[in-house]
Amino acid sequence: MDERRTLERLKAALDSARDLLILPHNDPDPDAIASAVALQYLLEHHFEAHAGIRYSGIIGRAENRALVDYLGHDIQPLLSALPSLPIILVDTQPGAGN
Numbered sequence: 001m002d003e004r005r006t007l008e009r010l011k012a013a014l015d016s017a018r019d020l021l022i023l024p025h026n027d028p029d030p031d032a033i034a035s036a037v038a039l040q041y042l043l044e045h046h047f048e049a050h051a052g053i054r055y056s057g058i059i060g061r062a063e064n065r066a067l068v069d070y071l072g073h074d075i076q077p078l079l080s081a082l083p084s085l086p087i088i089l090v091d092t093q094p095g096a097g098n
Contacts, residue, residue, distance in 0.1 A: 011047060017086045020051040023078070024090040027057035030067050032091035037073050039090060051088070054078040 014020070022039055024032035036053045043051040053075045059065055068075050 007046070014043075014047060014049060014086075018049050019085050020049055021083060021085045021087045022051050022053045022090055023082075023087050023092075024053070024055055025092045026055070028055050028059060028091070029061075029064060033059070033064065033067055033071070033075065036075070036090045037071055039088065040073065052076070 020043060022036045022043075024036045028036070040051045040053055043049045053073065054077065055075065056078050058077075059068055059075075
C-alpha cells in the first residue's frame with residue numbers, strides 16, 4: 001500500500017475528530033514514545049487535530065526519561081479513567097493490559 005493511500009485511510013478513519021488521545025503501551029519504551037510523538041506531529045500538522053499523549057504505568061528507565069526530556073513533548077501519565085475522546089493505540093498488542 002502506498003503512503004498516500006495510507007494517509008487517505010487515516011484521514012477517513014479520523015472522520016471529523018479534532019480532539020484525540022494517543023495511548024502507547026503501558027510503561028512505554030523508546031519505540032512507543034517515538035511512535036506516539038511522530039503520530040502526534042502528523043495529526044496536528046497534516047490533519048489539524050489536537051492529539052494528547054498519555055500513558056499508563058511509568059517511564060522509569062533513565063534512557064526512556066531522557067528521550068522524553070529530549071523530545072520536549074507533553075507526555076503525561078493517564079491518572080484517571082479514559083476520557084471520552086477517540087483513542088489511537090500505539091505499539092500495543094491484545095491482552096497486554098491497556
